[in-house]
Amino acid sequence: MSRLSRDDVIEAAGRLFAKQGYHATSMRDLGGELGILGGSVYAHVSSKEELLVEVVQRAGRLFGESAEQAMSSSEHPEDQLKALIRGHIGVVLDHRDEAQTFLNEATALGESNRQAIVGERDTYEALFRSVIADGITEGAFRSDLDANLAATFVLSILNAIERWYRPDGRVDPASLTNDLHRFAISGIS
Numbered sequence: 001m002s003r004l005s006r007d008d009v010i011e012a013a014g015r016l017f018a019k020q021g022y023h024a025t026s027m028r029d030l031g032g033e034l035g036i037l038g039g040s041v042y043a044h045v046s047s048k049e050e051l052l053v054e055v056v057q058r059a060g061r062l063f064g065e066s067a068e069q070a071m072s073s074s075e076h077p078e079d080q081l082k083a084l085i086r087g088h089i090g091v092v093l094d095h096r097d098e099a100q101t102f103l104n105e106a107t108a109l110g111e112s113n114r115q116a117i118v119g120e121r122d123t124y125e126a127l128f129r130s131v132i133a134d135g136i137t138e139g140a141f142r143s144d145l146d147a148n149l150a151a152t153f154v155l156s157i158l159n160a161i162e163r164w165y166r167p168d169g170r171v172d173p174a175s176l177t178n179d180l181h182r183f184a185i186s187g188i189s
Contacts, residue, residue: 004034009044010058013051014097022052022101022108052105053113059102060120062091067127077135078189081154082181084128088158089177093165100162128155132188141188154184 012033016025027048028038045051066087073083092099106117128151135141141150157180165176 004036004044006044009034009041010051010054011097013048014055014058014101017052017055017105018097018100022048022105049108049110049113052101052109055098055101056106056109056117059091059095059098060117060124062095062098063088063102063124064120066091067124071127071131077131077138077140078185080131081128081135081184082177084131085154085158085181085184086177088155089161089173089180092158092162093167093173096162103159103162125151125155135188145188150188153187157184 009030013025013030016029016033020029025048026038027041030041030048030051031038034041045054067084070080070083070087074080102117106114106121109117129147132141132145132150132154133147136143136145136147161176165171171179
């Protein structure tokens with residue numbers, strides 16, 4: 001077997017955290033996944049939480065990068081919202097383990113690590129709220145809409161995708177993006 005890298009360990013941790021959950025995954029489990037003894041994992045990291053931090057930070061970066069692309073794609077709120085939706089779906093489907101761990105296991109982080117991740121998440125979610133608020137201001141979206149609540153609805157739908165979407169199912173990612181965008185727009189326009 002070739003020598004394991006830190007990235008190999010982090011990727012394996014992401015797979016197990018997504019599949020079993022953070023608390024249900026032991027270093028022995030991780031070692032088994034990697035084909036090494038559980039104690040040997042400590043040659044790459046100092047703790048299981050360090051692995052969780054790495055996996056969650058990777059997902060946070062991916063969501064942030066997708067949002068940056070979305071915001072630079074257009075100045076029209078409806079187009080920006082579609083790009084935000086497309087980017088979120090892309091991260092959830094293309095980086096399932098990291099995204100699932102970010103969405104479901106970040107609460108297991110210690111206080112200081114959790115605060116940093118919550119700050120990143122809040123910044124990301126604020127972009128959805130801002131786009132919707134801009135759409136309200138520009139008359140593209142309903143004037144009686146609560147931008148915060150609408151953003152929460154859209155993000156809740158997007159975050160649930162990891163629970164039910166199957167790559168071999170009847171919906172492809174492009175159709176999913178279009179359908180979700182139409183669904184969101186029909187509610188806010």
